[in-house]
Amino acid sequence: MQKRTFLKAVLATAVFSAGFSGLAHADVLANVQKAGVLRVAVPQDFPPFGTVGPDLKPRGYDIDVANLIGRELGVKVELIPVSSTNRIPYLTTGKADLVISSLGKNPDREKVIDFSIAYAPFFNGVFGPADSTVKGAADTAGKTLGVTRGSVEDLEFTKIAPPTVNIKRYEDNNATISAYLSGQVQLIATGNVVAAAVNERTKIRRLDTKFLIKNSPCYVGVNKGEAALLAKVNEVIAKLKKNGDLNQVSQRWLQAPLPADL
Amino acid sequence: MSYVFDFPAVFEHTDALLAGTGRTLALTAIGAVIGIALGIVGAVCRAWRLAPFDRLFAVYVELIRNTPFLVQLFFIFFGLPAIGVQMNEWQAAILAVIINLGAYSTEIIRAGIEATPKGQIEAAQSLALNRLQTFRHVVLPPALLKVWPALCSQVVIVMLGTSVCSQIAAEELTFAANFIQSRNFRAFETYFIVTAIYFLLAIGIRQLMMQIGRRLIARRP
Numbered sequence: 001m002q003k004r005t006f007l008k009a010v011l012a013t014a015v016f017s018a019g020f021s022g023l024a025h026a027d028v029l030a031n032v033q034k035a036g037v038l039r040v041a042v043p044q045d046f047p048p049f050g051t052v053g054p055d056l057k058p059r060g061y062d063i064d065v066a067n068l069i070g071r072e073l074g075v076k077v078e079l080i081p082v083s084s085t086n087r088i089p090y091l092t093t094g095k096a097d098l099v100i101s102s103l104g105k106n107p108d109r110e111k112v113i114d115f116s117i118a119y120a121p122f123f124n125g126v127f128g129p130a131d132s133t134v135k136g137a138a139d140t141a142g143k144t145l146g147v148t149r150g151s152v153e154d155l156e157f158t159k160i161a162p163p164t165v166n167i168k169r170y171e172d173n174n175a176t177i178s179a180y181l182s183g184q185v186q187l188i189a190t191g192n193v194v195a196a197a198v199n200e201r202t203k204i205r206r207l208d209t210k211f212l213i214k215n216s217p218c219y220v221g222v223n224k225g226e227a228a229l230l231a232k233v234n235e236v237i238a239k240l241k242k243n244g245d246l247n248q249v250s251q252r253w254l255q256a257p258l259p260a261d262l
Numbered sequence: 263m264s265y266v267f268d269f270p271a272v273f274e275h276t277d278a279l280l281a282g283t284g285r286t287l288a289l290t291a292i293g294a295v296i297g298i299a300l301g302i303v304g305a306v307c308r309a310w311r312l313a314p315f316d317r318l319f320a321v322y323v324e325l326i327r328n329t330p331f332l333v334q335l336f337f338i339f340f341g342l343p344a345i346g347v348q349m350n351e352w353q354a355a356i357l358a359v360i361i362n363l364g365a366y367s368t369e370i371i372r373a374g375i376e377a378t379p380k381g382q383i384e385a386a387q388s389l390a391l392n393r394l395q396t397f398r399h400v401v402l403p404p405a406l407l408k409v410w411p412a413l414c415s416q417v418v419i420v421m422l423g424t425s426v427c428s429q430i431a432a433e434e435l436t437f438a439a440n441f442i443q444s445r446n447f448r449a450f451e452t453y454f455i456v457t458a459i460y461f462l463l464a465i466g467i468r469q470l471m472m473q474i475g476r477r478l479i480a481r482r483p
């Protein structure tokens with residue numbers, strides 16, 4: 001109960017202050033180009049999107065994207081570490097020009113801020129070895145699939161699972177991953193970030209994406225009424241997708257190529 | 263407290279509970295029969311110092327009795343595939359139960375065998391019984407009778423311990439409970455019912471084993 005009231009309060013504050021900040025700086029893009037500095041809110045506690053490196057500087061997928069956008073705009077990037085609860089207020093109160101913080105889109109958030117085109121994949125899916133030909137839920141028939149009991153991917157996959165797939169439900173992510181690595185199951189359903197972490201740490205048995213269960217990619221958050229900035233960010237992201245820079249970021253942090261339909 | 267109890271939410275999953283109970287019982291039954299048989303072999307080897315098996319069983323008993331059951335299970339299920347021994351969750355669970363009960367019952371039955379009075383064995387020898395006959399008719403039945411209550415308790419402990427097999431997705435009773443709880447979030451109701459089932463199973467197994475002890479070993483009607 002308390003949490004909900006708190007969230008509502010945060011949201012209300014965000015909506016309220018959005019009205020003011022819209023007035024405060026009418027054209028953020030012009031201001032950024034004049035000052036030569038782009039202030040970006042990035043995560044510091046959410047690997048691989050944003051963590052603090054051994055040199056105590058932020059690093060991760062989102063930080064790389066922030067720097068790439070800064071490069072394309074020809075300005076310096078000032079990184080502002082934020083948490084998942086205050087990343088939108090930082091934007092709406094004018095403390096940041098952009099939020100690049102593994103931000104997913106939903107109707108409530110769309111009332112408060114605008115979203116760019118997607119820049120990072122974030123999804124639950126079914127993963128398996130490269131030589132597996134599974135391409136959809138129907139192909140899992142007769143196969144053994146591991147999943148963490150009670151997780152979103154468990155509930156979602158159970159809905160679409162063919163009757164003959166043998167679902168093994170494990171206690172936690174670790175057991176699910178161990179079951180896959182030791183060959184006890186042929187496929188697992190999990191998040192792409194989890195799969196990336198596994199692929200980074202072990203080469204025993206690779207996890208390749210077979211199909212998506214639930215997709216919620218990440219977008220750059222921009223204040224309402226900043227059409228020029230939004231258009232510029234979209235243009236830059238589209239360019240980074242085309243020239244392969246974003247794919248490199250994906251390979252570096254997610255150990256997987258950027259999905260073609262992102 | 264404003265919690266509203268909803269037991270019907272659990273009874274929607276009666277099938278899963280019954281299947282889980284059946285599997286827990288089957289796992290215990292297979293484990294108990296083979297485990298106690300293994301225990302008898304081990305006890306004889308150790309009590310009569312049959313080299314080199316007495317040493318082997320001593321190592322086995324110490325290894326199993328001084329490590330957690332869950333770790334033994336994980337080693338079999340997650341560990342052994344690395345050296346090419348692949349078992350499904352049920353094979354792993356059955357093997358783990360047998361190995362575990364085998365070690366404990368070796369020690370329990372050994373105590374019974376060592377408590378056999380020397381005079382009885384000498385009496386058997388003077389009746390020209392060979393070693394196997396002596397063991398079969400003179401040593402084993404009274405030895406088992408002496409330790410039967412302890413053995414019953416150990417089987418009940420093993421039955422309760424099979425609950426950890428849920429961790430390798432063997433769909434026994436605890437797995438059913440965890441599964442139901444992850445779907446309806448009725449933790450109190452689900453675990454209350456499953457606790458009651460385990461309780462009844464334990465009482466039932468103890469009664470059944472005491473009957474077996476009376477009829478088969480003591481040969482009383």
